[in-house]
Amino acid sequence: MPNQDLLLSWLHTLVEATANVAFALSGLLAGIRKRLDVVGLCVVMGLAAFGGGTLRDVLLDRRPFFWVDHPVWLWILIAAGVAAIFLLRSSHFEFTERAIQWPDALGLGLFAASGTQLALAQQLPAIVAVLMGVVSATFGGILRDVVCNEIPTALRDRRPYAVCAFVGGWVYVLGVQFTWSPGAAFLLAAATATGTRVGALLSGYELPSGRDTRSHE
Amino acid sequence: MPNQDLLLSWLHTLVEATANVAFALSGLLAGIRKRLDVVGLCVVMGLAAFGGGTLRDVLLDRRPFFWVDHPVWLWILIAAGVAAIFLLRSSHFEFTERAIQWPDALGLGLFAASGTQLALAQQLPAIVAVLMGVVSATFGGILRDVVCNEIPTALRDRRPYAVCAFVGGWVYVLGVQFTWSPGAAFLLAAATATGTRVGALLSGYELPSGRDTRSHE
Amino acid sequence: MPNQDLLLSWLHTLVEATANVAFALSGLLAGIRKRLDVVGLCVVMGLAAFGGGTLRDVLLDRRPFFWVDHPVWLWILIAAGVAAIFLLRSSHFEFTERAIQWPDALGLGLFAASGTQLALAQQLPAIVAVLMGVVSATFGGILRDVVCNEIPTALRDRRPYAVCAFVGGWVYVLGVQFTWSPGAAFLLAAATATGTRVGALLSGYELPSGRDTRSHE
Numbered sequence: 001m002p003n004q005d006l007l008l009s010w011l012h013t014l015v016e017a018t019a020n021v022a023f024a025l026s027g028l029l030a031g032i033r034k035r036l037d038v039v040g041l042c043v044v045m046g047l048a049a050f051g052g053g054t055l056r057d058v059l060l061d062r063r064p065f066f067w068v069d070h071p072v073w074l075w076i077l078i079a080a081g082v083a084a085i086f087l088l089r090s091s092h093f094e095f096t097e098r099a100i101q102w103p104d105a106l107g108l109g110l111f112a113a114s115g116t117q118l119a120l121a122q123q124l125p126a127i128v129a130v131l132m133g134v135v136s137a138t139f140g141g142i143l144r145d146v147v148c149n150e151i152p153t154a155l156r157d158r159r160p161y162a163v164c165a166f167v168g169g170w171v172y173v174l175g176v177q178f179t180w181s182p183g184a185a186f187l188l189a190a191a192t193a194t195g196t197r198v199g200a201l202l203s204g205y206e207l208p209s210g211r212d213t214r215s216h217e
Numbered sequence: 218m219p220n221q222d223l224l225l226s227w228l229h230t231l232v233e234a235t236a237n238v239a240f241a242l243s244g245l246l247a248g249i250r251k252r253l254d255v256v257g258l259c260v261v262m263g264l265a266a267f268g269g270g271t272l273r274d275v276l277l278d279r280r281p282f283f284w285v286d287h288p289v290w291l292w293i294l295i296a297a298g299v300a301a302i303f304l305l306r307s308s309h310f311e312f313t314e315r316a317i318q319w320p321d322a323l324g325l326g327l328f329a330a331s332g333t334q335l336a337l338a339q340q341l342p343a344i345v346a347v348l349m350g351v352v353s354a355t356f357g358g359i360l361r362d363v364v365c366n367e368i369p370t371a372l373r374d375r376r377p378y379a380v381c382a383f384v385g386g387w388v389y390v391l392g393v394q395f396t397w398s399p400g401a402a403f404l405l406a407a408a409t410a411t412g413t414r415v416g417a418l419l420s421g422y423e424l425p426s427g428r429d430t431r432s433h434e
Numbered sequence: 435m436p437n438q439d440l441l442l443s444w445l446h447t448l449v450e451a452t453a454n455v456a457f458a459l460s461g462l463l464a465g466i467r468k469r470l471d472v473v474g475l476c477v478v479m480g481l482a483a484f485g486g487g488t489l490r491d492v493l494l495d496r497r498p499f500f501w502v503d504h505p506v507w508l509w510i511l512i513a514a515g516v517a518a519i520f521l522l523r524s525s526h527f528e529f530t531e532r533a534i535q536w537p538d539a540l541g542l543g544l545f546a547a548s549g550t551q552l553a554l555a556q557q558l559p560a561i562v563a564v565l566m567g568v569v570s571a572t573f574g575g576i577l578r579d580v581v582c583n584e585i586p587t588a589l590r591d592r593r594p595y596a597v598c599a600f601v602g603g604w605v606y607v608l609g610v611q612f613t614w615s616p617g618a619a620f621l622l623a624a625a626t627a628t629g630t631r632v633g634a635l636l637s638g639y640e641l642p643s644g645r646d647t648r649s650h651e
Contacts, residue, residue, distance in 0.1 A: 031589075037641045039596045040589030043576075054493075059271075061280055063495055071559040085642050125288040142260075142364070147576070149585045151366045155248075155257030162256045207254045208302050276488075278497060342505040359477075359581070368583045372465075372474030379473045424471045425519050 008183050012114065015190070016066065019107025024049040024077060025100045027144050028084055034148045042081035044144050049077065052140035056115050056132050060122060101201060109194030111137040112165035113186050116172045130169030137165040137193070158206040160196065168193025225400050229331065232407070233283065236324025241266040241294060242317045244361050245301055251365050259298035261361055266294065269357035273332050273349050277339060318418060326411030328354035329382035330403050333389045347386030354382040354410070375423040377413065385410025442617050446548065449624070450500065453541025458483040458511060459534045461578050462518055468582045476515035478578055483511065486574035490549050490566050494556060535635060543628030545571040546599035547620050550606045564603030571599040571627070592640040594630065602627025 027048030031041040050067050057065050067073055115136030119129035138154050138161060145152035154161050171192045175185025199205075244265030248258040267284050274282050284290055332353030336346035355371050355378060362369035371378050388409045392402025416422070461482030465475040484501050491499055501507055549570030553563035572588050572595060579586035588595050605626045609619025633639070 034585055034590070035643070036585075036590045037592040037643045039641065040586075043589055043596075058275060058492060059282070061278075061495075065493070068558060068562050071561045074561045074565060089642075124285060127288045127291050128285050131291060146363060146366075146580060147586065147589070149366065149580075149583065151251055151253075152257075152364065155260055155364070156251070156253045158254040162260075207256065208306075209252070209254045275492060276499070278495075341502060344505045344508045345502050348508060363580060363583075366583065368468055368470075369474075369581065372477055372581070373468070373470045375471040379477075424473065425523075426469070426471045 004181065004183050008186070011187075015106075015110035015114070016070075018103055019110050020049045020073060022100050022103035022107045023052075023140050024080065026097070026104060026141065028080070029097060029100070030144055030148050030150075032084070032088065038081055038085045041084055042078055044147060045077050045081055046074075047147060048140045048144040049073075050140065051143040052111060052136045052138060053115075055139045055143075056118070056136045059135070060119060060124075060132065062118065102198075105194050105197040105201070108137050108161065108165055108197050109168055109190035109192070112168040112193040113172055113189040115165075116169040116189065117182070117186060120173065120176060126170075126173045130166060130173060133169035133172070134162050134165045138162045158209050160200040160205065160207055163207065164193045164197040164200065167196055221398065221400050225403070228400075228404075232323075232327035232331070233287075235320055236327050237266045237290060239317050239320035239324045240269075240357050241297065243314070243321060243358065245297065246314060246317070247361055247365050247367075249301070249305065255298055255302045258301055259295055261364060262294050262298055263291075264364060265357045265361040266290075267357065268360040269328060269353045269355060270332075272356045272360075273335070273353045276352070277336060277341075277349065279335065319415070322411050322414040322418070325354050325378065325382055325414050326385055326407035326409070329385040329410040330389055330406040332382075333386040333406065334399070334403060337390065337393060343387075343390045347383060347390060350386035350389070351379050351382045355379045375426050377417040377422065377424055380424065381410045381414040381417065384413055438615065438617050442620065445621075449540075449544035449548070450504075452537055453544050454483045454507060456534050456537035456541045457486075457574050458514065460531070460538060460575065462514065463531060463534070464578055464582050464584075466518070466522065472515055472519045475518055476512055478581060479511050479515055480508075481581060482574045482578040483507075484574065485577035486545060486570045486572060487549075489573045489577075490552070490570045493569070494553060494558075494566065496552065536632070539628050539631040539635070542571050542595065542599055542631050543602055543624035543626070546602040546627040547606055547623040549599075550603040550623065551616070551620060554607065554610060560604075560607045564600060564607060567603035567606070568596050568599045572596045592643050594634040594639065594641055597641065598627045598631040598634065601630055 024045040027045035028041060030048070031044040034040075036044060046067075050065070050073075053066050057063065112133040115133035116129045119132035120126075124132070141154050142152040145154075168189045172185050172189035175188060176182075180188075241262040244262035245258060247265070248261040251257075253261060263284075267282070267290075271282050271284070274280065329350040332350035333346045334350075336349035337343075341349070358371050359369040362371075385406045389402050389406035392405060393399075397405075458479040461479035462475060464482070465478040468474075470478060480501075484499070484507075488499050488501070491497065546567040549567035550563045553566035554560075558566070575588050576586040579588075602623045606619050606623035609622060610616075614622075
């Protein structure tokens with residue numbers, strides 16, 4: 001089915017682009033908040049965008065990395081970092097976390113599905129494959145926050161994020177088990193992760209936490 | 218000597234189990250202290266338990282990782298993270314660092330010995346092999362503390378920990394040099410690391426430090 | 435040209451030695467400031483000296499690491515960490531960041547050139563190769579600061595550092611493009627990175643930053 005392969009490959013490219021932009025913007029926001037210089041903005045954007053996928057590929061011993069195969073993204077990142085510095089000087093420029101949470105949810109779905117897919121293709125156990133999807137989707141943000149000297153948001157804000165990637169990954173595993181077409185399994189997995197994330201954002205649902213901490217913070 | 222091989226393999230499994238539980242519990246304690254959510258608890262437990270061994274395997278270019286070979290541990294970690302959240306809600310639940318320092322000392326010995334063994338099997342220089350044992354034993358805790366936004370305990374508390382792994386590793390190297398049986402070298406190395414750690418804990422011995430810092434903290 | 439090869443190899447060794455000592459000393463300073471114990475000093479020195487090159491080699495899937503090939507450096511690091519603890523006790527001992535910024539600039543040039551060279555030898559795209567040089571030169575310091583629980587200096591102090599490595603890397607790429615001899619390209623690239631760094635230090639030049647932050651810190 002060359003047509004489906006083409007669609008999948010085109011979807012992959014679109015997915016990666018959307019996810020990379022959303023993840024890089026989350027890095028930009030974090031870097032601005034920490035008053036980093038232009039080098040810092042570029043590094044934190046790069047970690048947020050490519051850190052999760054790169055860590056997944058190091059763990060899976062997989063080469064080339066996304067940014068080696070598509071080096072144009074490195075230029076885009078550097079250009080965005082430099083542009084951000086100059087835009088920031090006109091202090092009217094303002095954009096918020098809220099604005100990027102929708103493309104970010106799309107990125108979450110696509111990384112969860114593609115991470116799980118790549119790991120399953122290496123015959124890894126299902127739980128490992130699903131966690132590779134979670135790593136792809138979340139560790140960019142975790143590395144971004146570690147370098148910014150914060151406890152990572154993904155580990156403490158009680159908003160479902162990694163959990164949505166986890167659920168989406170299992171949808172992919174089940175799809176493969178039931179011998180759906182790879183494209184259908186991929187799409188449904190990504191849609192599940194993105195959908196549960198959007199649902200959680202809209203409903204304000206919070207994960208259980210040990211003790212109520214809202215009053216202390 | 219198939220019997221000895223069997224004993225070694227069984228010992229390895231038992232060792233890894235004890236070490237993993239102790240290391241994961243240290244992650245759980247750190248995560249609770251930082252008020253992480255359920256995802257954060259699972260990630261920090263996973264880093265504490267598997268981070269050191271996984272970093273060692275990445276450096277040695279060795280696959281599969283322990284948690285890929287034994288994926289049941291991933292389920293145990295997730296179950297423990299979820300259970301901890303619910304146990305914490307009944308606020309009577311209390312457990313302390315002190316309670317896990319003995320199984321943790323056991324883990325220290327076993328990781329030091331097995332890390333050194335794996336690196337020596339790759340014909341690496343003795344000092345590199347010993348440091349691979351130290352990395353296995355300590356970097357789980359270091360990654361745990363970095364993600365929790367703390368200066369790692371292992372680097373500043375002046376309690377011998379990495380030093381015990383270092384001494385144990387050299388015992389293994391000497392054992393191999395003197396052509397002891399691998400099992401005997403392994404056991405003696407692990408016992409040395411664990412024993413020096415237990416001795417340090419019981420005696421309150423502190424490593425030399427540049428200036429006396431106790432009065433300032 | 436065996437003579438040139440010999441010169442290059444000898445230069446490489448000298449370069450690595452100077453860079454390692456300067457980078458390790460920056461780790462020592464950071465560790466002392468954070469009141470780490472002797473283990474902490476050794477770990478932070480090791481991260482500062484070998485972290486950048488090791489991360490580059492993990493990303494390039496390249497073995498053996500520098501410190502596996504030259505394990506004597508591990509002994510030097512450990513000896514330096516132990517010596518530092520005892521020197522610190524005689525409180526007259528004092529040395530400053532300023533004293534190491536010149537050998538550090540030399541290290542910057544040499545790591546930028548060698549990182550770019552190693553990546554180009556793997557046929558990676560030019561921008562990736564240049565960034566591998568930047569990673570070699572800067573990530574030791576970034577890992578040092580992350581472990582010391584600081585936002586990395588390289589990302590926020592607005593002093594050109596990564597930028598100098600970036601410029602030097604491009605000189606190497608251009609040199610190869612114009613088929614200069616590898617030795618000439620290497621030397622000119624390293625000299626450019628070191629020279630721009632020294633120029634920036636002497637002139638007090640600062641990178642553009644979003645908003646003026648000097649008054650707030």
